[in-house]
Amino acid sequence: xxxxxxxxxxxxFGESHGQVVGVTIDGCPAGMPVDIAxxxxxxxxxxxxxxxxxxxxxxxxxxxxxxxxxxFTTGAPITLVTRNSDTRSADYEESPFIxxxxxxDFTARVKYGGFSDFRGGGHFSGRLTWGLVxxxxxxxxxxxxxxxxxxxxxxxGNSDIEKAISIAEARQETIGGIVECRIDGLPVGxxxxxxxxxxxxxxxxxxxxxxxxxxxxxxxxxxxxxFGSDHNDSISDSSGSTDTNHxxxxxxxxxxxNQIVFRIAVKPASSTGVEQNTIDLRNNxxxxxxxxxxxxxxxxxxxxxxxxxVAAIAFADLLMIDRGINFTSDRYI
Ligand SMILES: Cc1cc2nc3c(=O)[nH]c(=O)nc-3n(C[C@H](O)[C@H](O)[C@H](O)COP(=O)(O)O)c2cc1C
Numbered sequence: 001x002x003x004x005x006x007x008x009x010x011x012x013f014g015e016s017h018g019q020v021v022g023v024t025i026d027g028c029p030a031g032m033p034v035d036i037a038x039x040x041x042x043x044x045x046x047x048x049x050x051x052x053x054x055x056x057x058x059x060x061x062x063x064x065x066x067x068x069x070x071x072f073t074t075g076a077p078i079t080l081v082t083r084n085s086d087t088r089s090a091d092y093e094e095s096p097f098i099x100x101x102x103x104x105d106f107t108a109r110v111k112y113g114g115f116s117d118f119r120g121g122g123h124f125s126g127r128l129t130w131g132l133v134x135x136x137x138x139x140x141x142x143x144x145x146x147x148x149x150x151x152x153x154x155x156x157g158n159s160d161i162e163k164a165i166s167i168a169e170a171r172q173e174t175i176g177g178i179v180e181c182r183i184d185g186l187p188v189g190x191x192x193x194x195x196x197x198x199x200x201x202x203x204x205x206x207x208x209x210x211x212x213x214x215x216x217x218x219x220x221x222x223x224x225x226x227f228g229s230d231h232n233d234s235i236s237d238s239s240g241s242t243d244t245n246h247x248x249x250x251x252x253x254x255x256x257x258n259q260i261v262f263r264i265a266v267k268p269a270s271s272t273g274v275e276q277n278t279i280d281l282r283n284n285x286x287x288x289x290x291x292x293x294x295x296x297x298x299x300x301x302x303x304x305x306x307x308x309x310v311a312a313i314a315f316a317d318l319l320m321i322d323r324g325i326n327f328t329s330d331r332y333i
Contacts, residue, residue, distance in 0.1 A: 004205060005027065006196075006320075008025070008142065008316040009027045010025055010132075010135045010313055012128050012132065013131070014084075014127075015117040015122045016087070016125030017084060017087040017089050018117060018122075020081040020082060021081065021128055022080055022130075022131055023081075025067070025078045025079075025138055028078055029075065029325060030072070030073055030075030031072055031075075032073040033071060034068045034071060039080075039134060042305055042309070043133055043134070045302075045305035046133050050301060051165060052161075052168075052296070052298040053298070054294045054295050055294045056086050057086050058082070058086050059082070061083075062081075062134060063081050063082065065079040066078060067079060082130055087120060091120075092118055092119045092121075092292075092293065095119075097280060100270055100291055101277070102270025103121065103270040126210050126296070129306045132306055132309045132313070135309065136305075136310065136313055138316075140309075142319060143186065143315050143316055145185050146183060146184060146315070147183070148182070148311050148312050149181070149308060150181040150303075150307040151179065152177050152178070153178050153179070154177060154178045155176070156175035156176065156177070161177075161298075161301075168297050173272050173274060173297075174268035174269040174271070174272045175298050176213070176265065176267045176299075178264070178265055178266070179303050179304055179307055180261070180262075181260075181261070181304075181311055182259055182260065183259065186249075186315060188240055188257040189254060189255065190315060190318040192318075192321070196318070196321070197253025197254075198250045198253055198260075198318060199250055200253070201314045201317065202262070202310075203215050204314075205313055206311075208310065209310060212264055213266070213267045215264050215265075217262045219231065219247075220248075220262075233245060233258070240257040240258065242256070245259060245261060248260060248261045260311075264307060266300035267299075268298075269297070270291075271293060271295040272291060272295075273290065275288050276289055
């Protein structure tokens with residue numbers, strides 16, 4: 001159950017310490033140029049290595065397994081993978097018995113009866129977001145000329161990101177952050193009322209990124225304390241442009257032609273260097289854990305490109321639901 005989309009369909013697979021992680025994309029129009037260097041450029045923004053990210057170093061090199069021929073999409077399912085190489089599974093020997101608080105060790109153990117791969121968080125690892133970024137590369141081409149960009153605007157409650165990381169590192173702690181995303185150039189009319197509303201589809205994709213705790217559109221939660229006349233966005237011309245953008249570019253679940261604006265809350269990684277209380281499932285006794293392994297101090301540093309990708313995926317699907325699978329094909333030739 002790891003698939004998204006009605007027409008632009010994305011499935012991600014793999015485990016943190018397995019052979020590969022990867023993605024299969026079905027429903028991608030034929031004739032789209034594919035440039036591995038461009039894909040790698042986007043993947044580079046997700047990679048670890050910077051201050052505040054995990055010391056685990058993966059090459060992240062993408063390998064095309066199917067669906068691309070002579071540099072163009074063929075219309076058949078596209079699969080890309082990358083190999084896992086920098087794994088240290090011994091750090092996770094106790095994970096099935098001594099679950100990390102806040103991680104998926106306990107829920108996965110119960111749901112899958114102890115059969116899930118727990119090494120490095122297994123299928124729950126942030127490593128799986130590699131496939132989301134790759135799918136985002138194709139989705140961005142579908143929504144073109146619309147463009148999407150996201151940035152980290154605060155960390156640990158501080159707009160000085162560097163300072164927030166230094167404080168956290170000194171305490172062997174992890175911190176969360178807020179990432180803001182803006183999409184320009186989407187047409188009016190994407191999204192369906194109720195279940196496939198633009199907000200619902202976008203949120204469903206956003207919450208497929210591990211460690212996301214909240215989302216708000218436009219003015220978001222602050223709207224609850226505004227007067228209606230202040231919150232309404234005055235329409236200034238027949239294209240639907242508005243003077244303000246409190247609604248974040250969506251009305252009635254449908255894009256209104258203005259900039260889409262939303263923010264997400266990323267939690268602190270559950271794996272901190274601080275001792276925490278948990279349970280030893282071998283004897284049902286309470287115990288403590290100090291998490292081993294290599295982890296991100298600030299996951300949110302790596303999230304902007306992932307968020308851009310899932311937003312593009314959500315709108316690629318909504319665009320094709322509105323206009324059909326082949327509407328884009330001739331734009332790439
Ligand atoms: C890019 C990325 C990197 C992550 N790195 C870590 C990490 O180093 N340590 C950790 O405990 N969780 C990390 N996570 C979060 C876990 O995958 C996530 O918290 C866990 O799967 C439980 O899911 P939940 O937080 O959505 O409930 C990362 C998430 C992302 C998106």
